[in-house]
Amino acid sequence: MNRYFVPLGSFVLLAIVLAIGIRHSPDKGLIQSPLIGKPAPSFALPDLTAPGREVQASQFSGRWYVFNVWGTWCAECRAEHPALVAIAKSGVIPLVGLDWKDDDGDARRWLSELGDPYVEVAADRDGRAAIDWGVYGAPETFLVNDRGVIVHKQIGAMTAEIWQRDFLPLLPRRAGS
Amino acid sequence: MNPRRGLSLLLAVLCGLVVGSGARAIDPAELPDPTMQARYEELIHEFRCMQCQNEALADSPVSLAGDLRREIRELLLAGKSDAQIRDFLVARYGEFILFRPRFSLRNAWLWLGPGLLLAFGAWVGWRVLRERESLLASDPDSLEDEVPRP
Numbered sequence: 458m459n460r461y462f463v464p465l466g467s468f469v470l471l472a473i474v475l476a477i478g479i480r481h482s483p484d485k486g487l488i489q490s491p492l493i494g495k496p497a498p499s500f501a502l503p504d505l506t507a508p509g510r511e512v513q514a515s516q517f518s519g520r521w522y523v524f525n526v527w528g529t530w531c532a533e534c535r536a537e538h539p540a541l542v543a544i545a546k547s548g549v550i551p552l553v554g555l556d557w558k559d560d561d562g563d564a565r566r567w568l569s570e571l572g573d574p575y576v577e578v579a580a581d582r583d584g585r586a587a588i589d590w591g592v593y594g595a596p597e598t599f600l601v602n603d604r605g606v607i608v609h610k611q612i613g614a615m616t617a618e619i620w621q622r623d624f625l626p627l628l629p630r631r632a633g634s
Numbered sequence: 635m636n637p638r639r640g641l642s643l644l645l646a647v648l649c650g651l652v653v654g655s656g657a658r659a660i661d662p663a664e665l666p667d668p669t670m671q672a673r674y675e676e677l678i679h680e681f682r683c684m685q686c687q688n689e690a691l692a693d694s695p696v697s698l699a700g701d702l703r704r705e706i707r708e709l710l711l712a713g714k715s716d717a718q719i720r721d722f723l724v725a726r727y728g729e730f731i732l733f734r735p736r737f738s739l740r741n742a743w744l745w746l747g748p749g750l751l752l753a754f755g756a757w758v759g760w761r762v763l764r765e766r767e768s769l770l771a772s773d774p775d776s777l778e779d780e781v782p783r784p
Binding site: 490491530558583584585589590591594 | 660684698705706727728
């Protein structure tokens with residue numbers, strides 16, 4: 458009995474380590490944000506659609522909202538845009554956009570051509586707000602609750618499936634109110 | 635000089651130029667204080683470029699890496715310590731941004747595992763040796779006697 462203990466024990470240990478590795482392999486490229494469960498970073502940035510105005514994080518306090526980071530230079534953002542428009546149309550929750558390191562003119566043209574799903578779009582021209590939000594590749598989509606805490610983060614394009622699977626179940630009944 | 639040698643020499647020189655220029659030219663300006671500049675250069679080698687992931691901030695041409703280098707320069711100029719700068723980046727991007735991970739409960743097994751495995755191996759080896767020795771000692775006739783003498 459004792460003779461088999463060491464090889465069998467090592468085998469089981471190795472199998473456990475490898476099983477953990479295999480289970481985690483699909484999200485190998487994705488990095489869990491340390492900001493989940495933390496207060497959403499504050500910002501005060503120029504309003505993309507109304508020059509001279511400012512968009513501030515405090516405007517949304519007490520409400521659930523989706524914070525979507527995009528840019529016209531980002532191909533995946535174009536791919537996810539119809540999904541965002543559909544979410545906005547459903548009226549479940551307001552979408553706030555962060556136009557990341559973009560040309561304001563290009564961004565406004567993008568919204569007028571593809572539709573504007575956002576209640577507000579902040580222009581993060583120098584990328585500082587994106588750093589505060591721990592953004593490392595657009596598109597990224599955050600879900601912020603009514604206490605201003607980041608509840609969930611989606612890295613990569615939003616789709617109707619992802620919205621229904623990962624976001625909707627987290628929302629309270631009447632998030633949009 | 636034959637043309638092939640000439641070509642390879644030219645290529646070698648060009649490669650040298652590429653390597654040489656990459657070492658310095660990634661940032662537009664230097665920090666005013668040389669010790670601060672040295673700290674800066676040390677720091678940007680410690681952090682991962684989150685977009686390219688196996689490149690340091692120091693070597694990456696990606697725009698986010700440039701933004702993060704700017705952020706680090708500004709924090710240095712604001713008088714922040716190296717530890718504060720590390721905390722600033724870890725708070726936003728997580729431990730993953732550090733090329734040299736910190737010791738924590740979650741990764742303790744990675745730090746201690748190899749040492750424990752080595753100790754375990756040494757213990758097994760020692761047991762095997764001791765067992766063999768005691769077997770030899772308890773053997774009534776010595777091995778040498780069994781070897782036929784020439």
